[in-house]
Amino acid sequence: xxxxxxxxxxxxxxxxxxxxxxxxxxxxxxxxxxxxxxxxxxxxxxxxxxxxxxxxxxxxxxxxxxxxxxxxxxxxxxxxxxxxxxxxxxxxxxxxxxxxxxxxxxxxxxxxxxxxxxxxxxxxxxxxxxxxxxxxxxxxxxxxxxxxxxxxxxxxxxxxxxxxxxxxxxxxxxxxxx
Amino acid sequence: xxxxxxxxxxxxxxxxxxxxxxxxxxxxxxxxxxxxxxxxxxxxxxxxxxxxxxxxxxxxxxxxxxxxxxxxxxxxxxxxxxxxxxxxxxxxxxxxxxxxxxxxxxxxxxxxxxxxxxxxxxxxxxxxxxxxxxxxxxxxxxxxxxxxxxxxxxxxxxxxxxxxxxxxxxxxxxxxxxxxx
Numbered sequence: 002x003x004x005x006x007x008x009x010x011x012x013x014x015x016x017x018x019x020x021x022x023x024x025x026x027x028x029x030x031x032x033x034x035x036x037x038x039x040x041x042x043x044x045x046x047x048x049x050x051x052x053x054x055x056x057x058x059x060x061x062x063x064x065x066x067x068x069x070x071x072x073x074x075x076x077x078x079x080x081x082x083x084x085x086x087x088x089x090x091x092x093x094x095x096x097x098x099x100x101x102x103x104x105x106x107x108x109x110x111x112x113x114x115x116x117x118x119x120x121x122x123x124x125x126x127x128x129x130x131x132x133x134x135x136x137x138x139x140x141x142x143x144x145x146x147x148x149x150x151x152x153x154x155x156x157x158x159x160x161x162x163x164x165x166x167x168x169x170x171x172x173x174x175x176x177x178x179x
Numbered sequence: 180x181x182x183x184x185x186x187x188x189x190x191x192x193x194x195x196x197x198x199x200x201x202x203x204x205x206x207x208x209x210x211x212x213x214x215x216x217x218x219x220x221x222x223x224x225x226x227x228x229x230x231x232x233x234x235x236x237x238x239x240x241x242x243x244x245x246x247x248x249x250x251x252x253x254x255x256x257x258x259x260x261x262x263x264x265x266x267x268x269x270x271x272x273x274x275x276x277x278x279x280x281x282x283x284x285x286x287x288x289x290x291x292x293x294x295x296x297x298x299x300x301x302x303x304x305x306x307x308x309x310x311x312x313x314x315x316x317x318x319x320x321x322x323x324x325x326x327x328x329x330x331x332x333x334x335x336x337x338x339x340x341x342x343x344x345x346x347x348x349x350x351x352x353x354x355x356x357x358x359x360x
Contacts, residue, residue, distance in 0.1 A: 111359075115346060116334060116337075117337075117342045119343075123346075127346065127347075127350065130350060131350070131359060134354060134359040135360065148330065150330050150333055151334070151342060152345045152346065152348070153345070153346040153349040153353075154349075155349065155350065155353040156358075157358050160356075160357070160358045161358070162349070162352060162353035162358045164345075164352045164353070166333065166345070167330065170326070170329055170333065171326065174322070175322075177325075
């Protein structure tokens with residue numbers, strides 16, 4: 002993987018971030034997450050970055066973690082650092098990371114069962130549509146089950162909508178077989 | 180003439196002795212007669228006893244014979260009566276036992292028939308269940324084969340864009356079903 006050089010931030014960051022500002026600081030992260038696979042990937046990166054915070058380095062998180070990861074997650078930190086939304090100091094940054102991890106873990110998840118392996122673009126499209134319907138960010142927990150033949154099953158907070166071809170196919174075949 | 184007391188006494192004694200002798204003679208004679216009478220009486224008594232004994236013996240024998248005859252006929256009658264009663268009782272008991280055995284046999288036959296009927300019904304039911312299960316299993320297997328073949332064929336026949344269209348339609352339906360609030 003090619004190591005990306007991040008420009009040094011010239012923004013003077015506050016020691017602490019207000020709760021309201023913190024939510025906007027997390028936006029860049031949630032905006033790139035559309036399904037649970039992406040969420041797990043980001044959480045793995047954050048766990049790695051968390052371990053690199055106290056290696057006798059100064060500066061922002063992206064600078065401290067640069068030698069430990071080359072993931073695109075660093076670009077997100079760089080982005081929020083430019084916004085001045087990242088706190089300074091090891092302890093504050095650690096708390097910020099913990100809050101970010103908790104925030105991402107609590108994002109609403111919609112379980113979607115499909116008969117095929119969807120493309121990233123399609124996941125993004127469906128996730129965005131559902132987020133718009135909910136009025137808040139939601140990510141997809143995609144499960145591939147060829148048994149349903151076509152269509153999808155959506156499950157959210159105990160409610161289920163099953164629109165699959167196997168049901169229709171079965172009713173047609175039953176008439177045929179019987 | 181005066182007699183001396185001793186003479187008086189002697190004479191008195193002599194007189195008394197004579198009287199006594201006479202008396203003794205008389206007694207002797209009387210006893211002799213009595214003895215003779217007694218002998219005669221004893222002889223006649225012996226005869227009488229003999230006769231009486233014979234008579235009694237005859238009467239006793241006759242009576243015994245009569246009693247024996249009567250007893251014998253009584254015993255025979257009793258035996259006959261007893262035999263008849265026994266025969267009657269035996270017949271009754273025999274009939275009773277015969278009826279009991281017949282009843283038992285009938286009950287056993289009924290029980291056997293009931294058992295056979297039950298067993299037959301159970302076996303028929305089991306066979307029906309088995310047949311039904313087997314048919315259902317075969318039916319299910321045929322369906323599975325048809326379904327899986329149909330799924331595979333249709334699944335392959337659907338393109339990616341068609342899949343995505345189907346999902347978009349399913350999302351629209353979920354929206355109408357208010358899955359997302």
